[in-house]
Amino acid sequence: MGPQDAVPLPRETRRMLLRHLPAAIDEMEEAVRTGLPHYTHAVEGTHGYSVRHIIDRTVSCFVSIHDATRAGQAATAEVIALYERIGARHGLLGCPLDVLRDALDLAGRVACRRLIEDAYRLHWPAPLLATLTEDTFTLIGTAIAAASRGYAEECHRAPLDVQRDRLRDALVADPDERTRPLAELAAAADWRLPGTVAVLALPPGDHPQTRVLPPEVLADRRPAAPYLVLPNPRTPGPRWLPRTIGAVLGPAVPPGRGAVSLRWARRGLQLVQRGLLPAAAPLRCVDHLAALTAFRSGDLLEAAAADLLGPLLELVPRRREPLLETLLVYLRCGDNAVLTADRLHVHEQTVRYRLRQIAQLTDGACPDPERHLETMLVLTWLLSPSTANAPTAGTAGPSPQAARPRRA
Missing domain, CATH: 1.10.10 (Arc Repressor Mutant, subunit A)
Known part of the structure; x- marks a missing residue:
């Protein structure tokens, strides 16, 4: 028996569920965020998804399945499509489905506890509570099955460039955000882990795909904040290194600390764009330690x-x-x-x-x-x-703003 076979709820019961929907969603979201903080961070903002959005759509579909005025198949199809996309996204990111199952389990336990509390408080018939509880777990099973299909299809079709994108994202992520070891990701991408990496942050709108790059260079092609991950960077840089005015090269770091190189490269890029650092081609962060440190503090x-x-x-x-x-x-x-x-x-x-x-x-x-x-x-x-253009200090001693000199 699938969720499309759910029995329509009495009108008053359905109204009660809708009335308490926001509070239930809040509690489920808090349970997932508290119980699985690393997973929550990984999911947030990926292709428009968030923990809140996923829970909201799932709970809304659950209520719709029991609506006599709407076919259960339509709500079930919406859940299946949603979780197939979520599963595919997990596959693209290389994020195991186990944590998704854990998240659904946490949310499902909150839902069942609230249903039991409402049943005792409102004196529901025992069969009604049993039906809603069973339908909750049935819907979770449907969601997991759909996510598994999306995940399997994505992993099966994933070409080498998808594996390299996963590796690139993992190299510039903080260690506690990674879902798989770098060595495993590198092997899947046919990429040898180097001794050091450095990130070259490119100005917004610069498109790495228009350049001829060596195969060992990993490129982020998003136009808003493009960057390159360079293995074993050398000084001076190789001839193929983009000579883009305004590009900034972060410090060379071990592969597991690529987030540090990306962070400082982007800070340097901000200072270049504000005219506080020279627009070299490219500018190296290690050559401007004093300026980067000063502007950060x-x-x-x-x-x-x-x-x-x-x-x-x-x-x-x-x-x-x-x-x-x-x-x-x-x-x-x-x-x-x-x-x-x-x-x-x-x-x-x-x-x-x-x-x-x-x-x-x-x-x-x-x-x-x-x-x-x-x-x-x-x-x-x-x-x-x-x-350089702030007011001059007064005789009583410089205030936080007055301490800055002005250009003559």
């Missing part, structure tokens, strides 16, 4: 600026900015005034004069030999275009 550096630089921030912009720029370059040059002058294209005596001004204004506290790194990070952040 702007609020902390903003608060520390007054402590490190004090009276320098209270100067008018035309006096303040040359001093801050000279101090930053001087620290980067290892306290070498000659090299600093060469980098700034000024005379050596100009550099020494500015350093004396800094020492006088800060009573010799800046630069502090023990705090060179912190000072460089603060100066990098203060001299960036994004913080």
Whole structure:
């Protein structure tokens, strides 16, 4: 007996079920999210599906199956089509169906408990409760069977490029989000796991499929945020490496930490698009550690600026900015005034004069030999275009916003 054979419910019972539907869906969703957090994270947002959406459609179909005004076959067909798509999506992602069965089991237990509570509270006839409980498990069985068919069909037809897409997604996922070991995915994709990988983030709209890439490079072809996974990246990069202006290469990391490389590549790409980092072809994150670190911790550096630089921030912009720029370059040059002058294209005596001004204004506290790194990070952040147009500090000391210098 299938769910299409379900007996129509009395009108009042069906109204009661519809009235309590939102609360039941909330409780089922909470049970799945709490009991299977990793699965929930993996499912969310995949092709428009979410735990909430799946539960909502399943429960709505369950009620519709018992509607005398609608054929049970139509509601059953909707459940079957839904779970065939879900099963196929699991197959595409390489996610085992066991966790889907566990999720349905959790939701089904919540549904049965609520039905029992309503039955005792509303004095339902025992046969009605038995029918609804049996139909619940029947519907779950139908859903699992449909998902298994979709999963099997997807896995059976999966070509090599599908396996490579699964591997690519797993390489840039956090370890607790992976449903299969990387070695297993790599074997299925006929791809040798390298010692290191790096992710090249491409500007939005750049299409990797228009490039001739080596077979070992894994490409994400979605135009909104395309990227390439490069095995064993070298410096300088190989000739085939896209010379796209604005592309950013993340750090080389072990294969299991590809998410780190993707995360920093995309952060670098954001800074390039905002004009805070040069639009190289491509820009390497490891060459801009200070800038990436500073822009990631702007609020902390903003608060520390007054402590490190004090009276320098209270100067008018035309006096303040040359001093801050000279101090930053001087620290980067290892306290070498000659090299600093060469980098700034000024005379050596100009550099020494500015350093004396800094020492006088800060009573010799800046630069502090023990705090060179912190000072460089603060100066990098203060001299960036994004913080260069804020108001000048007042005499009472710089506020979080007033601590930023302005361009003259």
